Amino acid sequence: MSGFLAWLRERIPVQGAQLHELTNEPVPNHLKRWWFALGGTPAYLFVVQIITGILLAFYYQPAAATAFESVRYITEEASFGWYLRSLHKWAATLMIAAVILHQMRVYFTAAYRRPRELNWVIGMCLLMCTLLTGFTGYSLVFEQLSYWGATVAANISDAVPVIGSFAKQMLLAGDNYNERTLSRFYILHAAVLPTTIILLVVVHIIFIRLHGVTELKLEDEPEDKPKHFNFFPDHILTELMIGLVLMVLLSALATIFPATMGPKADPLTTPEVIKPEWFFYVSFRWLKLFSLTFAVLSTGFIVGAMFLWPWIDKVLRRITGIEDISVYIGIVATFALVGLTVWEAAVAH
Template structure:
């Protein structure tokens, strides 16, 4: 159930962020909440990575090793990042302890605070509803926390528990071979949520792939302000939609490519 919960959690956060993007719910005055949501997305992905590494399967061990070597390609502070990730120069006894502390304490605590901030800002600013271009300007919709907001989240939570129970029963997830540091698998693949990054790294050199990924993440964080500048100073008022469509095609395309190709 834990594995299925992680899969659904990451899928839900990605889909939610897409919904916010394509409905323009990141625009003024919601720029800060978009950035909080981006922090939650990154935390969710890191939680998935650390949890996957804690299983200590053959693929998860070598996946973590590959991730550490990728960090090493970052100019100036790559070596430091690798040491921080592995708690040393290479995978060692302290690495799993570090992953566990991050996975079970540091990241969940940070996510609880970010979720609290995210919901608090949402409660203050109201819910942004989708509107067509010819409709009147948006008026934020405010719902009472109790019972409206509370019962909505309760129903969603109970529904997800039922779905998770069914998935865990019908499609149980087993463990792979135990990690063997002396035997490198022929094919190393991360979990599906990192397929796009893995394929990107295979297409380009290490340093360029890492720096370009960092640049894309920076643009995503700053997108409310970039989009505001574009809308005010150019005629491309719907540029965000087309950029988003291209981004989704790349995301899905690279993910499927990595899923179906072994090397």
């Protein structure tokens, strides 16, 4: 046994202490509260997505003629196919929710401020990638709503001045949804976006390691308590717990609300009620409120502002002199987002 370990150490010249040093980032105490672990949650769900996604890809066929049938095969015939597909769907929903919550936590605790501005931008990129992955994944089912969702989305991007039609043609591989569109969505969903997410997550974590986790002092904590605890094993165990709770939750959701099949995509009939996935409700409602060009441009403006918020925040603080100006704006923005989402969810048209 020890001979084998020695053999292994020689081939992999990493010392236990080094490993310890590498992983054992001291973690600030506030991370004992679960809402600070929201950054780990999407990461965990992302792993679930990769595993279930790879499994689903064994059967999925990204072509207009066979896509729907292959999803039907997964859902109705393959053993546990319905369960894995439901896991994939619910993990996607939870992942997007977790990303948004994580970002809100970062925002309201002003963790994006100097020197962590760049990590905020990377986080924004991750949010965009996650939303795009959700959108492309939904389109792969090739049912009525996902087909028309993709069509509508492509035509929205068409409204963007200058680059709009280029973006649409790039997205659809043509002027309209065609035979080659699905494979484009598929490769975006299963290769390009996940790889980008992985790279961004690595950079995201490297930044965290370089800067350290933002330290927060909570009011009800005694002064003499140690300020940090060990990442390993303490925080890892917390993450494991969260992971298992998520698995149980996902299983429950998958069994109680399994992913179903709508009617197959029919390019000739638009369904009476057409809705995107819930995370696009905000922009969908926004589009209904204003003219297409204004809605698209304003959405672009808002997203741009979100990317640049660490600097905007700085300017705003300086101009107004209010330290918590971003918190107030954030509260208003949150209410607006929740309000628009609920509005869109509540009405048929």
